[in-house]
Amino acid sequence: HQKPIATPSRTKEIVNKYGLSFKKSLGQNFMIDSNILEKVVTKAGITEDTAVIEIGPGIGALTEQLAKQANHVLAFEIDQRLLPVLKDSLSPYSNVTVVHQDILKTDVSKFIQENFQMNQEVKVVANLPYYITTPILMKLLMDPLPITDISVLIQKEVADRMSAHPNTKEYGSLSIAVQYYTDTRVVMNVPKSAFMPQPNVDSAVLQLKMHKTPPVYVEDEPFFFELVQASFGQRRKTLMNNLSRHFKEQLSKEEISEVLQAIDLDGRRRGESLSIEEFAQLANALYSYKN
Ligand code: SAM
Numbered sequence: 001h002q003k004p005i006a007t008p009s010r011t012k013e014i015v016n017k018y019g020l021s022f023k024k025s026l027g028q029n030f031m032i033d034s035n036i037l038e039k040v041v042t043k044a045g046i047t048e049d050t051a052v053i054e055i056g057p058g059i060g061a062l063t064e065q066l067a068k069q070a071n072h073v074l075a076f077e078i079d080q081r082l083l084p085v086l087k088d089s090l091s092p093y094s095n096v097t098v099v100h101q102d103i104l105k106t107d108v109s110k111f112i113q114e115n116f117q118m119n120q121e122v123k124v125v126a127n128l129p130y131y132i133t134t135p136i137l138m139k140l141l142m143d144p145l146p147i148t149d150i151s152v153l154i155q156k157e158v159a160d161r162m163s164a165h166p167n168t169k170e171y172g173s174l175s176i177a178v179q180y181y182t183d184t185r186v187v188m189n190v191p192k193s194a195f196m197p198q199p200n201v202d203s204a205v206l207q208l209k210m211h212k213t214p215p216v217y218v219e220d221e222p223f224f225f226e227l228v229q230a231s232f233g234q235r236r237k238t239l240m241n242n243l244s245r246h247f248k249e250q251l252s253k254e255e256i257s258e259v260l261q262a263i264d265l266d267g268r269r270r271g272e273s274l275s276i277e278e279f280a281q282l283a284n285a286l287y288s289y290k291n
Helices: 010-017 032-044 061-069 082-087 110-117 130-142 156-162 171-183 219-229 239-246 255-264 278-291
Strands: 052-055 072-077 097-100 124-128 151-157 182-188 204-212
Touching: 032 151, 032 182, 032 204, 032 278, 052 110, 052 156, 061 097, 061 124, 072 082, 072 110, 072 171, 072 204, 072 219, 082 156, 097 130, 097 278, 130 156, 130 171, 130 204, 151 156, 151 182, 156 171, 156 182, 171 182, 171 204, 204 219, 204 255, 219 278, 255 278
Parallel strands: 052 072, 052 124, 072 097, 124 151
Antiparallel strands: 151 204, 182 204
């Protein structure tokens, strides 16, 4: 009866056995606290029917806890050196499939079709490599995948920005991008001491529940996201200022004013005060005015 992989002693033992070094360039900070991981798995709502996608299994710390609760775990790991390690450390579990893949270059929906049953509930649970947190999450959200929700351990600062509300300093285009696709909240804080090696920053578990339909109607998605980015362009400037600067080739100040007035939005406000509904309304009005 072995201790969990997510313990300082087992992690050291595995690292020594294989002469592994932690690759900072791949964001390798392994979890060494199995109590925290159990909580992560519980909060993710994993049941014996759930199919789980994991990104970056490392030496299997989280994979093991998932394997105990889930129906099937499909894990994508970029670091070739870890494949024999995982084969060994996860040998007690028959419901784990590890694939040697860069998640950013993976057709995840193809893997879902090939590995999971039709209509099976699919969730993503991962301790993400911090250097590509945003690209990974945006890929999962935009692909689009047949998943119900995503629970990820990420840098706390990024988790706070993704789940931020208007009129806070964390609120920005990243909050809107993520909240357009999901209901987003921080469910747990995780101290640096839960990792080996310890990162320099605090972490948190962010839970993203996919919307069945977007919370707002948007005429043209690329234009909506362009407008949101432009509105936060220079945070201290007014909406009017940021918009006239960004759209100067296409729209005059007078024209922008006219659109703002038509939807009763005060151009002296700052981007950070607008809700996702207000951004959608503004994007749709500007879009039809332009076209
Ligand atoms: N899940 C393990 C744990 O909790 O201990 C390891 C988490 S560690 C923060 C991130 C893992 O992601 C590492 O194993 C790293 O090799 C892997 N990784 C980094 N970039 C990746 C990519 N593009 N695709 C798949 N895995 C990646």
